[in-house]
Amino acid sequence: MTNRQDPETAAPAAPTGSLLLGDQLCFALYAAQRAVTAAYRPLLDELGLTYPQYLVMLLLWEHGETTVKELATALHLDYGTVSPLLKRLESAGLVRRERSERDERSVLVALTGRGEMLRERAADVPQALMEATGLCGAEAERLRVELGHLADRAGKAARAR
Template sequence: MADLDPTPPADAGASLLLDDQLCFALYAASRAVTGLYRPKLENLGLTYPQYLVMLALWDRDELSVKELGATLQLDYGTLTPLLKRLEANGLLRRERRPDDERTVILTLTEEGAALRERALAIPGEIGEAMGLEDEEFEQARATLRRLTTNVTRHTPSRR
């Protein structure tokens, strides 16, 4: 799959053409994919970032805010309003650990756990709309994960 070749062309840094920018291809793809999610998630009463929180909790059922931030690569300032909204909607609980008041633990409510059943079809529907063969999908995901790891290592604010 040539579009996901991890080796940039020799002249990749020389062009300022929009179509030559990997960052724009990533941005456009991200917007297109999140746009696919929007109507499906509206039916669940979730935004895309809220859906990511719920995915993490459906996977583990209990996480600290710190663990969730690391998993989703989001900071407290971004997570706090998401979590407050999900709690207000009755989907999760935020409770301080009795033995460590600094640690906030997130757990699903019954309603939050039940929402998982309504969301089960979404990944398949999105995958189908992407139109990638299984091997292409796995290769794209692996390449994007590697790209994220490499770029994160070179981002000054993450060192």
């Protein structure tokens, strides 16, 4: 009796050293990221947000007022990317930025009333994305955990070089 793997769950291993595009983990991640972002687009258009702006709002809805530095660190973005994002959110009336009274070098970011109210409208986005992609909760959680582990390993490898 032979052990057989389910063909839907078993994928052939990419040959070591393969330079075929379809064998590259980085390309699979890139294609998935672009597809997921595209699936979010119509949902976020209704909120008047881009995907990166949505990530900023998620962080602020979860943690409340935070510094630009903490926000950039949490989102794995550099200051040069975060600053224009915040400027657009501020001009849309969703966030406010102000210098910290305790440390003038630090800029605090907080939601405005309008930003808080947008949270209610955004509450349906996660479920709508799940339905649009056909993922069940367990599949999404498994992917999230595995991608988190991959991000940690890749981050360590990048820092080691």
